[in-house]
Amino acid sequence: MKYLVGVDLGGTKISSAISDLSGNILHETVIPTLAGEGEEAVVGRILGSIEDVMKGVGAAASALAFIGIGTPGIVNKKEGKILRAYNLPFIDYDLLRPVREHFRCPCILENDANAAALGEYHFGKGEGKKDLIYVTVSTGVGGGAVIGGKLLEGSTGNAFEVGHMIIDPKSEIQCTCGLYGDLEALSSGTAITKRAVNAAEERKDTLLSQYSNITPKEVHEAYQRGDKVSEEILLEAFTYIGIACANLITLYNPEVLVLGGGVSSIGDLFFDTVIGSARRNCLDFLFDACEILPSGLGKDTGLKGALAVAKMGLLNQ
Amino acid sequence: MKYLVGVDLGGTKISSAISDLSGNILHETVIPTLAGEGEEAVVGRILGSIEDVMKGVGAAASALAFIGIGTPGIVNKKEGKILRAYNLPFIDYDLLRPVREHFRCPCILENDANAAALGEYHFGKGEGKKDLIYVTVSTGVGGGAVIGGKLLEGSTGNAFEVGHMIIDPKSEIQCTCGLYGDLEALSSGTAITKRAVNAAEERKDTLLSQYSNITPKEVHEAYQRGDKVSEEILLEAFTYIGIACANLITLYNPEVLVLGGGVSSIGDLFFDTVIGSARRNCLDFLFDACEILPSGLGKDTGLKGALAVAKMGLLNQ
Numbered sequence: 001m002k003y004l005v006g007v008d009l010g011g012t013k014i015s016s017a018i019s020d021l022s023g024n025i026l027h028e029t030v031i032p033t034l035a036g037e038g039e040e041a042v043v044g045r046i047l048g049s050i051e052d053v054m055k056g057v058g059a060a061a062s063a064l065a066f067i068g069i070g071t072p073g074i075v076n077k078k079e080g081k082i083l084r085a086y087n088l089p090f091i092d093y094d095l096l097r098p099v100r101e102h103f104r105c106p107c108i109l110e111n112d113a114n115a116a117a118l119g120e121y122h123f124g125k126g127e128g129k130k131d132l133i134y135v136t137v138s139t140g141v142g143g144g145a146v147i148g149g150k151l152l153e154g155s156t157g158n159a160f161e162v163g164h165m166i167i168d169p170k171s172e173i174q175c176t177c178g179l180y181g182d183l184e185a186l187s188s189g190t191a192i193t194k195r196a197v198n199a200a201e202e203r204k205d206t207l208l209s210q211y212s213n214i215t216p217k218e219v220h221e222a223y224q225r226g227d228k229v230s231e232e233i234l235l236e237a238f239t240y241i242g243i244a245c246a247n248l249i250t251l252y253n254p255e256v257l258v259l260g261g262g263v264s265s266i267g268d269l270f271f272d273t274v275i276g277s278a279r280r281n282c283l284d285f286l287f288d289a290c291e292i293l294p295s296g297l298g299k300d301t302g303l304k305g306a307l308a309v310a311k312m313g314l315l316n317q
Numbered sequence: 318m319k320y321l322v323g324v325d326l327g328g329t330k331i332s333s334a335i336s337d338l339s340g341n342i343l344h345e346t347v348i349p350t351l352a353g354e355g356e357e358a359v360v361g362r363i364l365g366s367i368e369d370v371m372k373g374v375g376a377a378a379s380a381l382a383f384i385g386i387g388t389p390g391i392v393n394k395k396e397g398k399i400l401r402a403y404n405l406p407f408i409d410y411d412l413l414r415p416v417r418e419h420f421r422c423p424c425i426l427e428n429d430a431n432a433a434a435l436g437e438y439h440f441g442k443g444e445g446k447k448d449l450i451y452v453t454v455s456t457g458v459g460g461g462a463v464i465g466g467k468l469l470e471g472s473t474g475n476a477f478e479v480g481h482m483i484i485d486p487k488s489e490i491q492c493t494c495g496l497y498g499d500l501e502a503l504s505s506g507t508a509i510t511k512r513a514v515n516a517a518e519e520r521k522d523t524l525l526s527q528y529s530n531i532t533p534k535e536v537h538e539a540y541q542r543g544d545k546v547s548e549e550i551l552l553e554a555f556t557y558i559g560i561a562c563a564n565l566i567t568l569y570n571p572e573v574l575v576l577g578g579g580v581s582s583i584g585d586l587f588f589d590t591v592i593g594s595a596r597r598n599c600l601d602f603l604f605d606a607c608e609i610l611p612s613g614l615g616k617d618t619g620l621k622g623a624l625a626v627a628k629m630g631l632l633n634q
Contacts, residue, residue: 170487253478
């Protein structure tokens, strides 16, 4: 039997899974990243985590068909390098070399949002579809476009930086990347939190001031308790996401646009507002040709994405 | 010898050309569309125009390898139908049937902006490139995306309706399509003309009031004569185009973004403003990976586009 291995590398944890060639997970493990310990230590923990899932099913290295790694940040896929990634110690780092040398198995690296798009395409809401657009709204905003079964890569492998699409050119809200009024600055979990913290400090007419630690979850809770300021903050952020979705539908005319990430798990208020805003900002015949759906993978998105990357690597071998 | 035929169908004129299989034009003709005479009459004129270019090189119908037709409006490529097109009499009209029946030759229909993108890719600034984005700014704003040599089609063949991407969601300027603040409403030739006509009527401090017929050409002329109001109108429109270009680079990470159409022929002021605005609104590493260039085909864009459509039809046969 041959196996795929997927590694979902994150700033706080490393998740790994081993699956059959169809992507059915047979064993998985989660360990802390301990990013502060530096490059070598984190690489060692990645290797150990892969060994763990191999042991879980009694697989030898020779039985591994492909290893797929999803990582945050900017990657150079051709060279297998992580160019830069927030919350990880890697800068212009060749991550594939040590993995390949250790397991003597083909290995491929992909940005985690692109990986998630592939995961959704192969194992989630994209099954049987030609094209799929995936947008994840959590701490940041990212995504990927799968066109005719292939990831849209662009000339340097960095296509679909959807979080940095300008949505409101007149906005004075700046993104950590330096741009003003991009989707991440207006609608990410960080953006929602920032506005809620400001409101808690500056306004007296909000329940938000009752919370000691504010995240989008608390903003949603305050909204459910009838807080108008929280409603305003969430509706504004989600309306902007709807405009972004409209633009993506206008540009890609996809069959399905999948929305994932922690902020999307707010549920009805998120989807109703996003879909309403997308409809208002899109030509009818394009909007009507696209389904806007919640992720089909939920918390498995990272692992399933990494396995999809491995699967694509195997298919393109 | 085998030939390609390209037909560039427009609201005022029908241009046709016959070329060798590499797209080198051997003979061409231009006749008025006379759209007011109705469907049948226009189809007859299209057939006649194709016969004219065949006669020009002494080609029999059996020597035609493929006919490509570029048309404005919304097309259903699979069925070969023009669904709707401003300034043309066709509504849900099967244009390919009469052409195929007359010449007994394979024939393919494409939206003219998509056709132009293919033309630019095969015969203009896209030669040797993997991906190319084409945006045309004239009466309206359109374009096409060529990814890995293939036109991005989308699920219903209507991808890349770039003119209807929302650029300023707070704008009160409405597009003919009904949307507010889309690229066409803010930056098309029609938009520039509208704003200039309003300024000529409402403001006394502009040279625009000296013109009896205002088009973007007159606005540019007034700008060159030092008119500040004209400068403001042009800079605003071109800045918005730059934001759209930034978003396209952010989403597609293309090697080259080609700008064509009548408004782009304004030249330096257009390109300097668009490129400056795109740079300010885009991540550096994505902006730096893309060349923004004027069209390499100029007034031949329509014909070369239709021939590229024929060429792609032949290649995919």
